[in-house]
Amino acid sequence: MPLTPAELRSVVEHYPRRPTVAAVGSHSALDIADGAATEGLPTLVLAQRGREATYARYFRTIRGRAGERARGCVDEVWTYPAFADLAAPAEQERLRARGAVLVPNRAFSSYVPLEVIEERFRVPIFGSRAMLRIEERTERENYYTLLERAGVPSPRRLDGPEAIDRLAIVKLPHASRRLERGFFTVASPKEFREKSAQLIAQGTILASDLATARIEEYVLGPVFNFNFFFSPLVPRADGLELLGVDERRESDLDGLVRLPAEQQLALPEAARLPRYTVVGHGTLTVRESILEEVLALAERFVDASRERYPPGIVGPFCLQTCLDKDGRPTVFDVAVRIGGGTNVHLGVGHPYGNALWRSPMSTGRRIAVEIAHAAHAGRLAEVVT
Numbered sequence: 001m002p003l004t005p006a007e008l009r010s011v012v013e014h015y016p017r018r019p020t021v022a023a024v025g026s027h028s029a030l031d032i033a034d035g036a037a038t039e040g041l042p043t044l045v046l047a048q049r050g051r052e053a054t055y056a057r058y059f060r061t062i063r064g065r066a067g068e069r070a071r072g073c074v075d076e077v078w079t080y081p082a083f084a085d086l087a088a089p090a091e092q093e094r095l096r097a098r099g100a101v102l103v104p105n106r107a108f109s110s111y112v113p114l115e116v117i118e119e120r121f122r123v124p125i126f127g128s129r130a131m132l133r134i135e136e137r138t139e140r141e142n143y144y145t146l147l148e149r150a151g152v153p154s155p156r157r158l159d160g161p162e163a164i165d166r167l168a169i170v171k172l173p174h175a176s177r178r179l180e181r182g183f184f185t186v187a188s189p190k191e192f193r194e195k196s197a198q199l200i201a202q203g204t205i206l207a208s209d210l211a212t213a214r215i216e217e218y219v220l221g222p223v224f225n226f227n228f229f230f231s232p233l234v235p236r237a238d239g240l241e242l243l244g245v246d247e248r249r250e251s252d253l254d255g256l257v258r259l260p261a262e263q264q265l266a267l268p269e270a271a272r273l274p275r276y277t278v279v280g281h282g283t284l285t286v287r288e289s290i291l292e293e294v295l296a297l298a299e300r301f302v303d304a305s306r307e308r309y310p311p312g313i314v315g316p317f318c319l320q321t322c323l324d325k326d327g328r329p330t331v332f333d334v335a336v337r338i339g340g341g342t343n344v345h346l347g348v349g350h351p352y353g354n355a356l357w358r359s360p361m362s363t364g365r366r367i368a369v370e371i372a373h374a375a376h377a378g379r380l381a382e383v384v385t
C-alpha cells in the first residue's frame, strides 16, 4: 500500500528540526551532500558495497576539535549488498528513525524498482514520488505526454519505421547494459532496416526492444540541460528558479566528433556508431534573449505537473533541451528530480543560482535550504511525498 498523506505527516511530525539529508551514492550524491553540509544538515549516503569509496573515504566528513566539519561532506555511509536492499523494511525503519529525507536521484529510481518506491517505500522523499515513473519512455503516460499537455515543444514522434522521412533518432536500451542507451540515427525506412539488422547482429540492441522503440525527429542543435527548482512554500509567481545549465560529455560520441571526417570513416563499422554514455558534464550559460522562452516553458511544465500529478513538481527538475538554428527550444528529455549534471556547480554555485540568491547556490544547497526552511517552519510535509 502506498504511503498515505496522513501517514507521511505523522512520520515527519517526529522528525528533528535538522533532518538528515540522504541520497543514493551515485549520480549527484556529492552535490546533495555538499549542499546539505553547507546548510548544517547531517548527511547520509546509501551505497552499494564495493562502490562506496568516493563517499566513505575521499569525501567523508572529518571533524575538527569543536565538532565542526573540517573537511569533506559525507557524515555517514550505509552500505548494502545491492542498492535495492536499502528498501528492505528494516532499512526503511532505520532511515525513518534517523529522521532521513531521501533526495531521489536517477540512481535511486533506476536501482530500486519503481513499484517498490511507489507501493512499499515508506521513507519521506523530497519531491514528487508519483512523477518518477514518467521518465520511463515505455510508459503509456510519460514525460512526452506531460510536455504535450503543457504545450512544451518536444521532438515530433514518427509513427513507425515507414514514416521516417527525415533525420530521426531511434530510442531504445542497449542490449546488455540495460541502463545505457542503444540509440541510433537513420534518415529513411531502408536505412532503418539495414542499421537495425546490423545492430541486432552485433549484439548492441534487441529485436524485442526495437518493436517498442520511440522514433522521433532528430533536432539539430546544441544541447542545454536547464536545471530548475520549484518551491511550493512561496507564492506561485515566485516559485520557479533557474539555477544552472549544464551540458553532457557522452562517450564515445564526443570522442568521435573530435576526429576529422576521414578518420571517422576509417574506423571499423561497429565503432562508427556513437554511444551516448554520460561520462561527465560542463557548465553553460545561454543567450539572454532565449532565457525568457525557456523560463516560460518551465512555468507551463510546472503547472501541468501540478494539475496532472498533484502536488506536482517540488524541488529540482531538469529540462534537456536542443536549441535549433533559430534558437528555439525543443525539450527531448526531462528529469523530474535532481538532474545528472548538477555537480558542475557543486560547492561554487552557478552564475544563475548565484545571481538569484546573492551567494553560491548549487542545486544541492538549494535543496538543503528548502528542507531546512520547511522543517524549521513545521512545513516539511509540504515538500515530501
Ligand code: AMP
Pocket (backbone or CB within 6 Å): 155, 169, 181, 183, 216, 217, 218, 219, 220, 223, 248, 276, 320, 322, 332, 333
Ligand atoms: P536522453 O537519453 O534522452 O537523455 O538522450 C541522450 C542523448 O541523445 C542526448 O544527450 C542528445 O545528445 C541525444 N538526443 C536525444 N533525443 C534527441 C533528439 N530528438 N534530437 C537530437 N538529439 C537527441
